[in-house]
Every structure is written in C-alpha cells, then in structure tokens.
Amino acid sequence: MERLASIDVCSGAGGLALGLERAGFDPVLLLDNKPIACETLRRNRPSWNILEMDLGDFDPTMHRQAYGVDLLSAGLPRVKSSATTKRVETGLELRLMKATVRLAHTIQPKALLVENVPDLVASPEFEEVRGYMESELACLEYRFHWFVLNAADFGVPQDRKQGVLVALRDRPYDGFQPPTPTVTRHMTVGEALLPSMSARGWTGAEEWAAQANRVAPTLVGGSDNRGGADLGLTGTKRAWAQMGINGAALSDEVPGLHGIQESDASGSPLRKLTVEQTATLQSFPRDWIFAGKKTARYRQIGHASPPPVGEALGRAVADALRSSASI
Known part of the structure; x- marks a missing residue:
C-alpha cells in the first residue's frame, strides 16, 4: 500500500512519530527544540530529517516538501487549566498550540492530528482554546473530531488518557472514525x-x-x-x-x-x-x-505518546484519506 507523507512537530522522543510510521506515514521532517530529544530521534532513525529548533521559528517556505503533506501531527506539551495559568510554562504550552494551528494554515495538510490532555476535548476550562483552534481552522474548511482515548485500550499497560483533535476536510472527514480498542483485556x-x-x-x-x-x-x-x-x-x-x-x-x-x-x-x-x-x-x-x-x-x-496509540490514530487517519482518494 502506498505510503503517506507527514510532518511531526514537538516530536520529543518519537513515540507519536513511531506509531504513525507503523501506520504507513513517512515523515518529511520532524521538529523539536530540545537537543536531547533530537539526539534520541537521530540515534533511532538516522534517515529522518530532524530539525532542532523552536516551532515558532520554523519557516516552512524554506522546506517546500512541507506543503500539502497528508498529515501534520503534534504531540504538544500539556496545556494547563486556568488554575495553573500563573505558571511560567503555561504561556509556552499555549504558544506552541497556536503555532501548530498557524503552521496548518500555511502548509494546509490534508489532516491535522493534535494530542494533548483529555480535558482539552470537552472541559469548560479549555473552551477558549478549543474555540481558537476551530475558528482558525474552519476558514480553511477543516472539520473536527474531538475525542479521548485511553492507552490501556490499545495494549499499553498504563492508565493514560489522551485528548485528541483530528481535523480533516470534506470527504476524508466523512470517512474518519476514531480508533476502537485493539485489546479486550488490559495488560497489567x-x-x-x-x-x-x-x-x-x-x-x-x-x-x-x-x-x-x-x-x-x-x-x-x-x-x-x-x-x-x-x-x-x-x-x-x-x-x-x-x-x-x-x-x-x-x-x-x-x-x-x-x-x-x-x-x-x-x-x-x-x-x-x-x-x-x-x-x-x-x-x-x-x-x-x-x-x-x-x-x-x-x-x-x-512525556511521550505511547507508540500503539499513535499507530491506532495513524491507521484511522490513513483509512479516511485513502478511502476519499478512491472515490
């Protein structure tokens, strides 16, 4: 089956990118601002194009292969509720969220995948954040799936809930279904x-x-x-x-x-x-x-996303993209 192209930002140790690779996505580039994370990625995948820089400084016009990729994925640092907005890190987390949306504006991927805290999906604490993301993407005719997954349902021996946004256009949106559990019994x-x-x-x-x-x-x-x-x-x-x-x-x-x-x-x-x-x-x-x-x-x-969750998400996105292409 034909492989799909992706960009992964805030890649960290590569858990999400590894899962997406298993699902059929090959990254044209990965980006993270931490030297230690980039070293981890290079040790495991020397062939990957890894950029060590802040997402806010990334200029996609210098990387033409970024335009029109099948998927832009982001395992972003966990945003915090208003109860912790005085923390220094909070501004950084929201800035990276907005930078991801701006990047989607520029390169216009066929699909956008953002993984973060489960409360991002429906909690009133994050209504403003959700509203910003949807309003910025809606003008590009993206439509949205918000849902929560638990890594334990995908064979990970851990109670780890993750909030997910998948944004797609028209036909791919109609064909997308959030991943269903891959195991019937949790591993201890x-x-x-x-x-x-x-x-x-x-x-x-x-x-x-x-x-x-x-x-x-x-x-x-x-x-x-x-x-x-x-x-x-x-x-x-x-x-x-x-x-x-x-x-x-x-x-x-x-x-x-x-x-x-x-x-x-x-x-x-x-x-x-x-x-x-x-x-x-x-x-x-x-x-x-x-x-x-x-x-x-x-x-x-x-800080990583478990690879089996990334794989399940990647397969769901890939199925939607491929089914729309065959219509």
Whole structure:
C-alpha cells in the first residue's frame, strides 16, 4: 500500500512519530527544540530529517516538501487549566498550540492530528482554546473530531488518557472514525515487567507480578526545570506502592537473586523501576534508544505518546484519506 507523507512537530522522543510510521506515514521532517530529544530521534532513525529548533521559528517556505503533506501531527506539551495559568510554562504550552494551528494554515495538510490532555476535548476550562483552534481552522474548511482515548485500550499497560483533535476536510472527514480498542483485556504491570524483573534471577518475581495485577498509573515526565526522576505525586506513589513499587526514584538495575537492587540505598522493601522498564510501560520497543542520563531519559519517556496509540490514530487517519482518494 502506498505510503503517506507527514510532518511531526514537538516530536520529543518519537513515540507519536513511531506509531504513525507503523501506520504507513513517512515523515518529511520532524521538529523539536530540545537537543536531547533530537539526539534520541537521530540515534533511532538516522534517515529522518530532524530539525532542532523552536516551532515558532520554523519557516516552512524554506522546506517546500512541507506543503500539502497528508498529515501534520503534534504531540504538544500539556496545556494547563486556568488554575495553573500563573505558571511560567503555561504561556509556552499555549504558544506552541497556536503555532501548530498557524503552521496548518500555511502548509494546509490534508489532516491535522493534535494530542494533548483529555480535558482539552470537552472541559469548560479549555473552551477558549478549543474555540481558537476551530475558528482558525474552519476558514480553511477543516472539520473536527474531538475525542479521548485511553492507552490501556490499545495494549499499553498504563492508565493514560489522551485528548485528541483530528481535523480533516470534506470527504476524508466523512470517512474518519476514531480508533476502537485493539485489546479486550488490559495488560497489567506484572505481565509487562515480569520478564525484566526476573532477568537477574529474582526468586520473588512471580509473586511480585501476581501482586502487580493492574495497569500502571500515568507516567509523568515532570518539568525540565525542577525535580528528579520519580513516578509522580503522593497519591500516584501510593498506587505504585500497592503494586510493590517504590515510586520515589528509579533504579540503575533490576532486582538480583534475592530482590536486592545495588543502587537502592533507601531501605524500602519496595522495588524501584529502571528507566528501561518505564519505557516498557510506555510500550516503546526494546531497541529504542533514549539519549542522555537517567533523569533526561525518563523525562523523554514520561512525556511521550505511547507508540500503539499513535499507530491506532495513524491507521484511522490513513483509512479516511485513502478511502476519499478512491472515490
């Protein structure tokens, strides 16, 4: 089947782009302003055209291949509600949202895909943001699908809800259907991590896996400006503790024969996850390389869109585009 062309902005570690690649999209370029994220992308896909720059500085007239692509995709930094508008990052997040819409104005892709917080879809807190996006795109005759997906419904062992906007024109719009779940039973943390937890012969791995009998809480990368590599706020850490996991930090190694992790000096009876295990919970392939030190690698993983969700979205968009082309 003929491959489709895409542009991916705010690409991060490449979770959305990887899923779209599996769905039949080849990126003519990817863009991110973080050097560490661009290094990750280059290590895994040397053939991809990766631009390290701020989205607001991107001039598509210098990249003629960007015009008229099949899809513009954006896994944007999470916008915040009005309750947190005093945060410095909030202005940046909204600026990138608006820059994505302006880019769509310029290059006029056949479809636009934006992935963000679930509340973006219907919450009154984001009514102004939705209104801006729709009014700016409606003059180009785009029509809109707003919906929420949970990554757990697509085989990701994590309760991770994502708000999605898909905008298309006329015939593709009529043929688009939001993705339906690809699994009938959610994968648990124990099932996903048992192979790695037992890799060094830990005798308690099977018992631990039986206890970790639910999906993971949402992984969060945290702010680039503060904090270290932990698994979330107090309530989230309590949920991890119920599965035998110490969410206060990450380990450098999986448990050994007697469950000991040499890098863990906390004295806690709970086990810590490794960065590689968090990548498994985000459903990245085992051979996907994350650049940087431990905290930088974990933040890239926590901020990423799980590839299976990107693949499901990509297939839904591709089906709509191909069906309209055949009419």
